[in-house]
């Protein structure tokens with residue numbers, strides 16, 4: 001306990017404050033220190049996850065059927081998956097993860113490359129917005145995975161099909177947030193560059209693009225979450241890609257429920273990690289852009 | 294409806310819509326705005342302008358603006374003609390919503406006038422250009438750039454090489470007293486410092502005139518006084534011509550060579566008050582206060598509610614504040 005307290009007190013972020021603090025308060029824990037905040041955050045995360053696992057355990061105990069294994073059974077399946085790989089189809093856990101993650105990243109980057117400029121254009125050119133928005137709004141509510149059969153036949157590849165499903169899923173949130181953000185740009189920023197003699201394209205690149213970055217980051221966060229949903233559902237459909245979705249379907253076909261849940265847990269954790277990384281980048285940028293969170 | 298008409302119907306450039314939402318101008322409007330371009334041949338100033346006064350820097354001739362939105366016409370500016378001489382600071386004061394911002398946007402070329410012309414020197418102005426700089430009430434700085442890079446913006450747009458840009462930015466940061474904050478981020482600055490960045494950004498391209506729309510309106514009383522003093526200092530060094538919009542009678546009298554009192558909407562010139570003293574001025578002299586009183590009376594004339602919290606103007610050095618939250622005769626923020 002004293003060890004933890006001591007560790008909490010030596011803050012890397014504010015060593016100067018620290019001297020001051022310890023001189024004044026003796027051994028009190030500095031509640032503004034970065035380490036303290038980190039610990040509090042970690043505690044919350046731990047409690048939240050524990051609640052999830054306990055609820056899961058309770059449901060599994062109550063239902064008492066093999067389709068809902070206990071967390072312990074799932075944990076064993078998870079460990080064995082990482083240690084021995086997929087016992088039936090072969091292939092290590094990492095190869096499944098790599099495959100899913102690769103498809104996700106490709107689909108997401110493709111979406112970013114298209115959705116960002118299109119969002120900028122729709123946001124800044126009223127005529128284009130009015131022209132394309134109705135059509136896009138018709139397409140938006142269609143579940144991306146609904147395109148999977150079409151895409152797989154069209155591209156003649158399960159992997160490209162799955163990637164395109166991610167593309168569709170990630171495209172809309174990026175497009176929407178960016179075009180919304182551009183419309184919200186303070187007209188005075190635009191005027192400030194205009195009175196300095198800026199052309200339309202200069203204003204576009206010096207104001208519109210940078211001002212839209214915080215909105216882009218919000219879109220990216222949503223897009224990554226949706227991307228994980230898309231990739232797994234597309235892999236449930238496309239049998240030849242070898243991602244986590246494949247693993248889950250295959251194991252479900254064999255009735256190996258703990259293995260199915262192990263796959264689901266991996267997807268959940270990976271999804272969380274990706275979104276946390278995007279969240280961190282977004283926080284750093286928002287601070288620089290002076291955006292209140 | 295032809296497509297051209299339909300395009301024109303877009304929300305007008307640089308203005309707030311009635312529902313309070315801001316609108317970006319459309320590209321079409323932008324293109325029509327002729328950003329930064331100047332006519333090939335200088336347009337002769339019409340003979341009715343003050344032909345003998347060669348010092349005239351900005352000449353506003355019978356300018357008028359009527360907004361049309363959803364078929365409803367709002368006449369913001371009726372007919373205003375004013376000449377601003379080189380190196381002069383002319384302020385405009387008038388009731389809230391009378392069209393001061395509209396007037397400034399017309400001069401800046403951010404809005405097309407319904408009638409009338411703005412001349413800078415001998416050139417007729419069409420669209421915005423770097424000959425007319427602007428300082429905004431809410432600063433309008435680029436938060437993702439450092440202080441210095443905000444100041445450099447105009448030179449960057451003009452394609453000035455990096456080294457030259459940097460040297461000049463340093464010079465102007467010194468003029469506004471921010472050389473120590475060159476690499477700071479905008480959101481680390483106080484309001485007064487932000488506006489000094491705004492002023493440096495406008496000064497650096499050496500425009501013929503700088504248009505300031507209530508530039509110190511968002512600042513607290515003390516900062517406001519400091520900024521006024523600093524603006525006077527800058528004027529002494531740069532001889533910059535300035536058109537200044539303010540809510541504060543005190544500020545107008547303290548800074549201006551000429552105070553243009555506007556009527557309520559549709560706006561025309563109510564009165565032009567010349568202030569003959571050199572700057573800096575003493576706020577406590579009876580002459581200073583009598584000019585303030587004169588301007589307040591012109592404003593009162595416009596049926597503006599008067600706050601009679603001071604029983605007699607003679608009893609205090611201050612002039613009664615006109616309409617709380619609107620005109621203030623004190624130097625600070627409106628009460």
Ligand SMILES: Nc1ncnc2c1ncn2[C@@H]1O[C@H](COP(=O)(O)OP(=O)(O)O)[C@@H](O)[C@H]1O
Nearest residue numbers: 305308309360367369389390391392393394395
């Ligand atoms: N884009 C617009 N469309 C219609 N009316 C407008 C627009 N912009 C301003 N107005 C109206 O014009 C008048 C003058 O506005 P403004 O120039 O902002 O006044 P001030 O700056 O003096 O307070 C106001 O009544 C306002 O409602």
Ligand SMILES: [Mg+2]
Nearest residue numbers: 393394395506
């Ligand atoms: Mg205004």
